[in-house]
Amino acid sequence: MTDGPNGVPLTGGRMTQSVVRVGNSVHRPVSDSSEFVAALLGLFEKQGFTGAPRYLGRTAGNDVLSYLPGQVPERFRVWEDEQIAAAGALLRSMHDATRGSSLAGRFQVVCHHDPGPNNAVWVDGMPTAFIDWDTAAPGSPLEDLGYMAWTWCIAPAKQTVPVGRQADQLRILADSYRLHGPERHALVDAILEQQARNVRFWSEIMAGPESAPATAEVITERIAWSRREFAFTVEHREVFDHALARTADPVVTTDLERPMTAGSHPFDPLAQARADGVERTSASVLLTDPAGRILLVRRAPGVLQSGLWELPGGGIEDGEDVVRAALRELGEESGLTGARVTAYLGHDDYTNTRSRRTREYTIAACLDRPGTVLLSAEHDRHLWAAPADLPAPIAPHEQTMIRRHTTPPPTQPGHLPLPGYLPTIPAAPMWGSLFFTTTDGDAVLLRATDPAKGLQYPGGDVEFTDPSPLHTAVRECWEETGILLPPDPARHPLLATVVEQPRGGWPLKIGFTFFGGRLTAEQVAAIRLDTAEHTEVVVLTAGQLPGAVGPQRAQLTLTVLEAVRTGLPAYIVR
Known part of the structure; x- marks a missing residue:
């Protein structure tokens, strides 16, 4: 094929006209979706996903993409099993490259929205890439x-x-x-x-x-x-x-080489910061009083960035996690103690005044009763400010954080501000666990070191920095068994939601059990226990459960086994 003066027309697209090939590039007219598509193709390149063209830039009103050699079928037809399987794996890889990205936003993934055979590039009879990304969007x-x-x-x-x-x-x-x-x-x-x-x-x-x-x-x-x-x-x-x-069956892998050390789990935000090349980490507190006002402190004269209003916070010290560091800094900078932590709000990255890449983590906390603020030497003034009346100057990323995670005052008479209302309703802790079976369908359980806890599933309480109960289950499973799994709900679906009535000093708790998968005999034998928590792996048939565990655990496990069989999650109140 020889390029003409204006390139070789590429036909077959249903929606976008005037697409031409020029050498090893494809020129497409700029459209309303161009900016999003450029960012998406850049994300694919960063993630190592090769099933899409690369974005090369813009020229003369055209987006320029890399040309993917191969064939594009003009019509739908009957495909072989291997071709169907390759298409499914390609789509999964594409979705995985976008999970948790800013482009996906609140959605699970970015979708192509037209992944038909005529939008796939074929090499040696197999689909290897998708083209025509104009309709891509979160979904x-x-x-x-x-x-x-x-x-x-x-x-x-x-x-x-x-x-x-x-x-x-x-x-x-x-x-x-x-x-x-x-x-x-x-x-x-x-x-x-x-x-x-x-x-x-x-x-x-x-x-x-x-x-x-x-x-x-x-x-x-x-x-x-x-x-x-x-x-x-x-x-x-x-x-x-x-x-x-x-x-x-979901794929289950064991990772027997990674150490089980505190603060080194797959979702440790500080470990992720190191992996991302962050040079400094800090923690701050978005502290509200019962009226919904936010505590801000102003940097004192002679201190770096003098006059800047900010949330209480500072650098994370060795051995601290995000929550401990944030509460320590709150005490040092304001003298306030006894704040009730309510949420982990995420992080913001920025370059500080010393040109160091910095990641600031923020937690939300609330004072249920007024306290006296005693400022450190770093600050000369404090202010309890309504979210709509923030003082200036204030760091832009903190201003954005405050407005994203605060609520305006109530407009209805008698309604409490949200920070004052929350203590009046139950605050239910959550837990997440993974349930495994053998390839024969028997339950795989762990015997707790504490005899009072009996036989358990891998799992534990949700921590503030866990993105979801499934992340909790995956983290705890890795720590307790050495089995490393992705926090993917498609591979590890929900089996049961468990509402536990208050008992033993605990308030109402809500738990989620997910399917870890079916383990071979070799995988069961390879489980590496954390002996501080569990002493042995126990495999039980459904018939053995009532005599081996307490009635509540037996009923829960029988219900979960039924959910594995049917694919329908259960709802349990106990």
């Missing part, structure tokens, strides 16, 4: 997976493929994506939603302005086609659901 993995399942696996047009065979390929796709638990049961609904969405999408295009990407006849046929596909999926839903019920 749920099932949005992409539902569309992929529809366009790669099932369709009435595939008349030569029996419905049962299409269902088998749907299962292959779900397995290769490592889709488990409630999301797996929701996949057919996701397919139907994508088919219905396609009808709505092309109907809106038809009713819109004259700049439609296709003729009225073509759009009319796409709407009719999507409706036929929807009716076909509804007709054969039972076959598809039955195939998906034959689930593959």
